[in-house]
Amino acid sequence: MTDFSAWMQACQTRMERVLADCLPAAAIAPQRLHEAMRYAALGGGKRVRPLLAFAAGEVTGADPERVQHAAAAVELIHVYSLVHDDMPAMDDDALRRGKPTVHIEFDEATALLVGDALQSLAFDLLASHVLADDAATQLKMVQMLAQASGSRGMAGGQAIDLASVGKPLEPAELEFMHIHKTGALIRAAVLLGAHCGAPTGTTAGSLDRYAKCIGLAFQVVDDILDAEASTATLGKTAGKDAARNKPTYVSLLGAARARELAQELRADAHAALDTLAGPTARLRQLADFVIERSY
């Protein structure tokens, strides 16, 4: 095992433990809702956003005991969005992280409430632990996560995505959608991790540029995998973008150019890190991981 994969596994294990601790126990009423929240959030996922938060925290010297709660908050927002996305009114998907989706395993009403309650829990986490040097910074972190999640962030990206099914998009429009749908929360993961330490203005700016590249690269690679990998490998239904005539980087640019674009974004991400003073090895490796991953 390389040093990087050991680090990644340690972060993932830590994230699983923190999430298991902060989610209400399945024995607490309402039991079925809590059971479904745990089903949705535990035991799966690459935890890319938490990994980015931990790695960005290393740059600013943040205490991992702080970063872990910021990372968990971002991950809970991500998980809630998956639960709602998979519902029949949205993507209508039966498989996620290799398991039946929440509305299949439980029911639609429960899936709706699971998503709603996971979002509340994310903000609860951000407000209930000491995460930054001062409360004013921590309030700013609440604001960052709220804006990244809302109608001008992730939820807005979903709305644009829905509106674009079967519609020809220009590459710039596709980018606009993904900057919202995936990019905003990835950016929040990086910035929240950094704000658990003491980022200077320049640091935050460079991390922001890095996060923007990673967010887009993540989506480009997702599109390539959706077109080329199997459902078994992905743990979610493969080929569904094409089946629904959804615009993707592969359908717009072709697979070869999409692969080139991913490499360019990796280079841009690395270049953004070059300007930073703190230790950036983990962020650099994560950029490689995001581009080279096969699931």
Add this chain to the structure above:
Amino acid sequence: MTDFSAWMQACQTRMERVLADCLPAAAIAPQRLHEAMRYAALGGGKRVRPLLAFAAGEVTGADPERVQHAAAAVELIHVYSLVHDDMPAMDDDALRRGKPTVHIEFDEATALLVGDALQSLAFDLLASHVLADDAATQLKMVQMLAQASGSRGMAGGQAIDLASVGKPLEPAELEFMHIHKTGALIRAAVLLGAHCGAPTGTTAGSLDRYAKCIGLAFQVVDDILDAEASTATLGKTAGKDAARNKPTYVSLLGAARARELAQELRADAHAALDTLAGPTARLRQLADFVIERSY
């Protein structure tokens, strides 16, 4: 017009203006989502929670310029819960505040995203304005709202409500459900309004007792109105609890005893206010309003 109804109208007008200002304009992308968010949140509702926040703020000498954003945040949580509740997977209702529900006027996917984005916006508001004397208090307000909204608050109450359809409940179980479903957010409205000023520990405790009584009274009266008023008066479908065999205070206790209970809760709410030093006239009048309302 009495002094109280003039005050109420002024608060409602102010709330409408603040919500109109803080909701993204319908011209901003994604336009349809923003249009639907405005449709859901503007132009209707009694604004009971904002009224409670403004009245509680008077007790602690809070600046209404602060209270209005705390009040708007609570109202946005309330509105999001209505939008999700009305969806086919939950209560499947076509009418709300005298208008077609969001999933009828727009579509289900949009209704899902509207609710999600309104919740994010509520936390954005709480974090983006100066609402308290210090940032630490304001973080505590974020925590209060998050916990009131989540699985051990409002969303949890919804889950218990869903699980109780067609099931015989004891009065204590019905109360447990409503303390979560309606009570938690009403309590948050009162406490958030109070924290915009400087509540002492005793003040917060008495306000909490007041809020608990009002929360239950509100639900008892809702059950009476659902059984006895018309759809036209309510602006939402009347008689639906009985139609679905949902336990209510009326079905459990009978209409006469339910009416007595509402009066007892009003007396308890007034008694809680008797212990307070600050001006409590508005909270007192709001208790009367909640019990005597006909819609």
